[in-house]
Amino acid sequence: MRVCPTQAIRIKNGKAVILEEKCIDCGECITACPNEAIVALTDPIGELNRFKYTVAIPSPALYAQFGRSILPDKILTGLKKIGFDDAHDLAITCGDTSLAIEHFLEEYSGPKPLISNCCPSVVSLIQVRYPQLVDHIIPIKLPKRLAAKEIKERKSKELGLKPDEIGTFYITPCPVKMIAIKQPPSEEECYLDGAISIADIYGPLLSVLESEDKGSYRKSLESICILGIGWAVAGGMHRTQGLKNVLDVSGIAEIIATFDDIERGKLQNIDLIVPYTCPQGCVGGSLTVENRYISYNKILRLLEKLEQENVEACRDKREIRERYRQKYFHMQQKYEPRPIQALDEDLGKAIMKRERKQRIYDSLPKVDCGICGAPTCLTFAEDVVKGDAQLSDCIFNVPSRFKELTGELFRLLDTFGSMSEGKGRKPRKEKRRKKS
Amino acid sequence: MVSRHDLSHAFRIKGRNFSKAGSVSIDIKEILRELGIDPAIVRRAAIAAYEAEMNVVMYADKGEMILRLNPKAIRITLEDEGPGIEDIEMAMQEGYSTATEEIREMGFGAGMGLPNIKKNADVFELKSTVGKGTSYNIIIYLNSTGKT
Numbered sequence: 001m002r003v004c005p006t007q008a009i010r011i012k013n014g015k016a017v018i019l020e021e022k023c024i025d026c027g028e029c030i031t032a033c034p035n036e037a038i039v040a041l042t043d044p045i046g047e048l049n050r051f052k053y054t055v056a057i058p059s060p061a062l063y064a065q066f067g068r069s070i071l072p073d074k075i076l077t078g079l080k081k082i083g084f085d086d087a088h089d090l091a092i093t094c095g096d097t098s099l100a101i102e103h104f105l106e107e108y109s110g111p112k113p114l115i116s117n118c119c120p121s122v123v124s125l126i127q128v129r130y131p132q133l134v135d136h137i138i139p140i141k142l143p144k145r146l147a148a149k150e151i152k153e154r155k156s157k158e159l160g161l162k163p164d165e166i167g168t169f170y171i172t173p174c175p176v177k178m179i180a181i182k183q184p185p186s187e188e189e190c191y192l193d194g195a196i197s198i199a200d201i202y203g204p205l206l207s208v209l210e211s212e213d214k215g216s217y218r219k220s221l222e223s224i225c226i227l228g229i230g231w232a233v234a235g236g237m238h239r240t241q242g243l244k245n246v247l248d249v250s251g252i253a254e255i256i257a258t259f260d261d262i263e264r265g266k267l268q269n270i271d272l273i274v275p276y277t278c279p280q281g282c283v284g285g286s287l288t289v290e291n292r293y294i295s296y297n298k299i300l301r302l303l304e305k306l307e308q309e310n311v312e313a314c315r316d317k318r319e320i321r322e323r324y325r326q327k328y329f330h331m332q333q334k335y336e337p338r339p340i341q342a343l344d345e346d347l348g349k350a351i352m353k354r355e356r357k358q359r360i361y362d363s364l365p366k367v368d369c370g371i372c373g374a375p376t377c378l379t380f381a382e383d384v385v386k387g388d389a390q391l392s393d394c395i396f397n398v399p400s401r402f403k404e405l406t407g408e409l410f411r412l413l414d415t416f417g418s419m420s421e422g423k424g425r426k427p428r429k430e431k432r433r434k435k436s
Numbered sequence: 437m438v439s440r441h442d443l444s445h446a447f448r449i450k451g452r453n454f455s456k457a458g459s460v461s462i463d464i465k466e467i468l469r470e471l472g473i474d475p476a477i478v479r480r481a482a483i484a485a486y487e488a489e490m491n492v493v494m495y496a497d498k499g500e501m502i503l504r505l506n507p508k509a510i511r512i513t514l515e516d517e518g519p520g521i522e523d524i525e526m527a528m529q530e531g532y533s534t535a536t537e538e539i540r541e542m543g544f545g546a547g548m549g550l551p552n553i554k555k556n557a558d559v560f561e562l563k564s565t566v567g568k569g570t571s572y573n574i575i576i577y578l579n580s581t582g583k584t
Contacts, residue, residue, distance in 0.1 A: 337475065
C-alpha cells in the first residue's frame with residue numbers, strides 16, 4: 001500500500017483495492033507485495049489458439065533474461081518452438097524509432113525538455129500528476145505498435161489471411177505495457193492483440209533454448225540492431241547516436257523529482273529526458289525473471305561488443321528518413337491530460353474541503369500506521385473529506401471507539417476469569433490484536 | 437475582501453538551506469492542483485513561487501511566504517529578512533545577478549529569477565530596504581489567459 005507512488009491503494013475489508021483514476025500502472029505494488037495479492041492481467045499462452053497465425057513481438061528486455069551465450073536470434077527461434085508461427089525482432093523497430101526521434105529533435109522548436117514516451121507508465125504519470133507537461137511528450141509512435149501494424153499488413157498479404165486472423169503478441173517485462181495495449185494512453189488505434197509476461201514464458205522458453213556455438217555466434221551477433229537493443233535499459237536508447245543533452249532517469253521517485261524540476265522551469269537547456277519507471281529500465285520490470293542489475297549489465301556488455309565489432313544491422317537510414325518525412329512515425333493524436341479530480345468543482349467549496357482536510361490531518365497521529373486502510377494520514381484525511389472513508393476508521397483518532405474496545409476486552413477477560421494481570425497494559429494488547 | 441471561502445496558507449523559508457530548497461513551491465503547487473485550478477495557471481504560480489523561494493534561500497536569512505486564494509486570483513506574498521536589494525531596476529533585468537561564485541556553481545544565480553516572476557505573474561510588486569529585507573507581492577488572476 002505504501003509503495004504506491006500515487007497513493008492509489010486502499011485496504012478495504014482486508015483486501016487491496018486500486019483506485020483506477022490515480023493508478024499509473026507502474027507495477028511497483030506487484031514487485032513489492034509478498035503475498036502476490038496483486039497480479040498483472042497478462043494473457044495466458046493459450047490465447048494463441050484464437051488465431052490462425054501468431055507472431056511474437058518480444059520486448060528487448062527478454063534478450064537480457066538468459067545467459068550471455070544466448071543471443072537474440074536464438075531466443076526468436078525459441079519463441080517459434082514454443083508455439084508462435086513467427087517472432088519479430090522488436091529491436092529493429094526500436095532502432096527505426098530511435099532514428100525517427102533524432103529527426104524529430106532536429107526540427108523541434110517547442111518547449112524543452114522533450115520527454116520520451118517509451119515507458120507508458122511515465123506517460124500516465126504525466127497525464128495524472130503533471131498535466132501541464134503533456135506537450136513535452138514526444139508524439140512518435142511506440143515501436144511495438146509500429147511493428148504490430150507492419151506485421152499485420154505484411155502477413156495478411158503474404159498469407160492471404162484477414163488482419164484479425166493474425167495474432168500479434170507482445171512479450172512484456174511489465175504490467176503497464178499490457179494495459180497500454182488494452183487501453184492505449186492516447187486514442188491511437190492498436191494492432192496488438194495481447195501481451196504475455198516474460199515471467200510466464202520464461203520456463204517454456206528456457207527448456208528449448210540452444211546455446212550459440214562458435215560458428216553461429218558471429219552470425220547471430222551480426223543480426224543485432226545496435227540502435228534498438230539498448231531500449232531495454234536506462235541510457236541505452238540514444239547511446240549509439242551520441243546525442244548530447246539527454247538525461248536518463250530511472251525509478252519513480254527520481255522521475256517525480258525530475259518532473260518537479262521541469263515544472264519549476266528548470267532543465268530547459270536539456271533536449272530530451274528518457275525516463276523509465278523501473279530502476280535500470282525495462283530490464284527492471286516487475287514481470288521479468290533475472291536480477292535487474294545482471295540483465296542491465298548483459299545489455300551493456302552486448303552494446304559494447306557490438307560497438308567493438310562494428311556491427312549495426314539496423315535498417316537503412318535513408319529509408320527511415322523517407323518514412324519519417326511521410327509521417328509514418330507520427331502519432332495522429334496528441335496526449336491528453338487526465339488530472340486527478342479536484343476536491344470540489346466549485347472553488348469556494350474546494351477551499352472549505354481543503355481546510356477541513358487540514359483540520360482532520362492535524363488531529364491525526366501522523367504515524368502513517370495504515371490500519372485505516374489508507375497509506376498515509378494525509379491520504380486518509382483526503383478520503384474522509386471526499387466521503388470515501390470515515391473518521392472512525394482511524395483507531396487512534398476516536399477515543400470513544402478505543403474505550404469501547406477496551407470495555408470489550410475487559411468483558412472477555414472476565415469471561416475467561418483471568419484478571420490477574422495489571423489493567424494498565426491491557427488496552428495496548430487489544431490494539432495490537434486489532435492491527436494484525 | 438476576505439470571505440470564509442478564501443484560503444490562506446503560510447510557509448516558512450530558511451535562508452541557505454539548499455537541501456530543502458524548492459519544497460515550498462511544490463507544496464503550493466499541490467494545494468492549487470488539489471483545488472482544481474487550471475494546470476497552466478498552477479504552473480505559472482509554481483514557477484513564480486519557486487523563484488521567490490530561491491531568492492530567500494540564496495540571499496536572505498529567512499522569510500515567510502503566504503499563499504492566498506479567492507475565486508478570482510492567487511496572491512503570493514513574501515517577506516524576507518536579509519540584505520535587501522540595492523537597485524531593484526537593475527535586479528529586474530535578465531542576466532543581472534549578484535550571486536556568489538559558490539551559488540553559481542550550483543547552477544543558480546543566473547539572473548533570471550526576478551524577470552521570471554514578472555513573466556509569470558499578472559502583478560508583481562517588489563519593495564526592499566537595504567540591510568533589512570525585501571517584500572514581494574505576486575498576483576495571478578484565475579480567469580486570465582495568461583501572459584506567459
